[in-house]
Amino acid sequence: MFKKFLIAIAGFVLVVLLLGAVKAKQIADMSAISHTPPPSAVATIPAQTAHWHASLNSIGTLAPVQGVTLAADADGTIIRILADSGTAVKAGDILIExxxxxxxxxxxxxxxxxxxxxxxxxxxxxxxxxxxxxxxxxxxxxxxxxxxxxxxxxxxxxxxxxxxxxxFDGRVGIRLVNVGQYIARGQPMLPLQKLDSVYVNFSIPQRQLPAIAIGQEVGILVDAFPDRRFAATVTAINAEVDAATRNIAVQATMANPGEVLRAGMFARVEVQMTDAEPQVVVPATAISYASYGNSVFVVEKMKDEAGKEYLGVRQQFVKLGAARGDLVAVSGGLKAGEQVVTSGVFKLRNGAAVQVNNTVQPTSSATPTPSNT
The missing domain is CATH 1.10.287.470 (Helix hairpin bin)
Known part of the structure; x- marks a missing residue:
C-alpha cells in the first residue's frame, strides 16, 4: 500500500516537472519575439527652396470713385421721377422734378x-x-x-x-421716394454712383509704411468672385497715422469693367513687395500642429540601442511663415532637400521607425486648381 503511494507521489512530481519545463519553454519563446512595433508607412517629399515675393495682407472695403445720395434742395411735392432704380444716367440729366x-x-x-x-x-x-x-x-x-x-x-x-x-455720369440706386410724396429740404431721395472704377480703402500697421509706395501693385479678392483676382494700384497714402490703432489708411484704385463690383463690398487685399526672398517650403500636410510648437518629421537613417541601422524620423520644430496654395514656408533648422513626411504625421514620434511608400502623394502646389466635382 505504501509502495503504491510512493509511486503516485513520484508520478505527480514528474507531471509537475514536465508542465514546468513546457511553461519555461513557452516563456523563453515569447521572450525571444521582438516587441518593437512595425515601421509606419509614410509618404515623403523633399523640402524645396522657393523665391516668393513677400506680401502684406489686409482687409478693405470697396468705395465708389464718385458717389452721392442726392437730397432735396427745396421743399415740395414730387410730380415726376424720370430715372428708374438701377438705370444709367448722364451728367445734367433730370432725375426728379x-x-x-x-x-x-x-x-x-x-x-x-x-x-x-x-x-x-x-x-x-x-x-x-x-x-x-x-x-x-x-x-x-x-x-x-x-x-x-x-x-x-x-x-x-x-x-x-x-x-x-x-x-456726374453714373448709375442710380434704389430710389427712396415716390411720385406725390411731399419732401422737406435735405431729405435723401436716391443714390447715384459712378462705378466704372472703384476705390479700395484699407489700412496697414505703421511699421509697414516703408514697404508701400504710390503706384505699387495690389491684388484684390472679393467673396462674390472667389476664382477671380482683380488688380489695383496704390494711389493715395494718408498723411497721418491713426492714433488709436497705429494704422495708416491706404487707398488703391482699380478698374471695374462691366460694373461687376459694387461699393461696400468686403475685400481681401494683398500688397506685393518688390524683393523676392528664398524660403524653405513644405506641403501643409507635413506640419504637425501642437500648442507647444509646430514641427515636421525628417526621414533619415538612425541606429538603435544595439547599433543596428534603420530608417527613422527626427522631429524638427519649425516656425511657420507665409502660405501659397498647398505650400507653407518654414524656418528654424529645416534645410532644403531633406525628406519630410507628408502623410501619416499624426502617428509619428521622435525616433520612430518608418517605411516610405510614395505611391500616393498629397497635392503640393503653390497654385492649386481643384476640380469642381
Missing amino acids: LDTTVEAAQLAAAQARADLSRINYERAKDLFDRNATSKSEYDVADATLKQSVAEVAALTATIAKKQVRAP
Whole structure:
C-alpha cells in the first residue's frame, strides 16, 4: 500500500516537472519575439527652396470713385421721377422734378415787373441824357430795374432747385421716394454712383509704411468672385497715422469693367513687395500642429540601442511663415532637400521607425486648381 503511494507521489512530481519545463519553454519563446512595433508607412517629399515675393495682407472695403445720395434742395411735392432704380444716367440729366406751379406764376409776375422796369429805365435814361430829369429819378429807375432782374433770377434759381439733376455720369440706386410724396429740404431721395472704377480703402500697421509706395501693385479678392483676382494700384497714402490703432489708411484704385463690383463690398487685399526672398517650403500636410510648437518629421537613417541601422524620423520644430496654395514656408533648422513626411504625421514620434511608400502623394502646389466635382 505504501509502495503504491510512493509511486503516485513520484508520478505527480514528474507531471509537475514536465508542465514546468513546457511553461519555461513557452516563456523563453515569447521572450525571444521582438516587441518593437512595425515601421509606419509614410509618404515623403523633399523640402524645396522657393523665391516668393513677400506680401502684406489686409482687409478693405470697396468705395465708389464718385458717389452721392442726392437730397432735396427745396421743399415740395414730387410730380415726376424720370430715372428708374438701377438705370444709367448722364451728367445734367433730370432725375426728379418737384411741383413748381406757384414759383412759375411768381416768375411770370416778376418778369412782367422787370419788363416795366426796363421800359421806365430806358425812358428815364433818355430824359436824363437830354437834361430833362434829375439824377435822382434816373438812379431810382436804374435801381428798380436791377431789383426786378434780381427777383427774376431768384425765382429762376428756385425753380431750378426743384429739378434734381445728375451731377456726374453714373448709375442710380434704389430710389427712396415716390411720385406725390411731399419732401422737406435735405431729405435723401436716391443714390447715384459712378462705378466704372472703384476705390479700395484699407489700412496697414505703421511699421509697414516703408514697404508701400504710390503706384505699387495690389491684388484684390472679393467673396462674390472667389476664382477671380482683380488688380489695383496704390494711389493715395494718408498723411497721418491713426492714433488709436497705429494704422495708416491706404487707398488703391482699380478698374471695374462691366460694373461687376459694387461699393461696400468686403475685400481681401494683398500688397506685393518688390524683393523676392528664398524660403524653405513644405506641403501643409507635413506640419504637425501642437500648442507647444509646430514641427515636421525628417526621414533619415538612425541606429538603435544595439547599433543596428534603420530608417527613422527626427522631429524638427519649425516656425511657420507665409502660405501659397498647398505650400507653407518654414524656418528654424529645416534645410532644403531633406525628406519630410507628408502623410501619416499624426502617428509619428521622435525616433520612430518608418517605411516610405510614395505611391500616393498629397497635392503640393503653390497654385492649386481643384476640380469642381
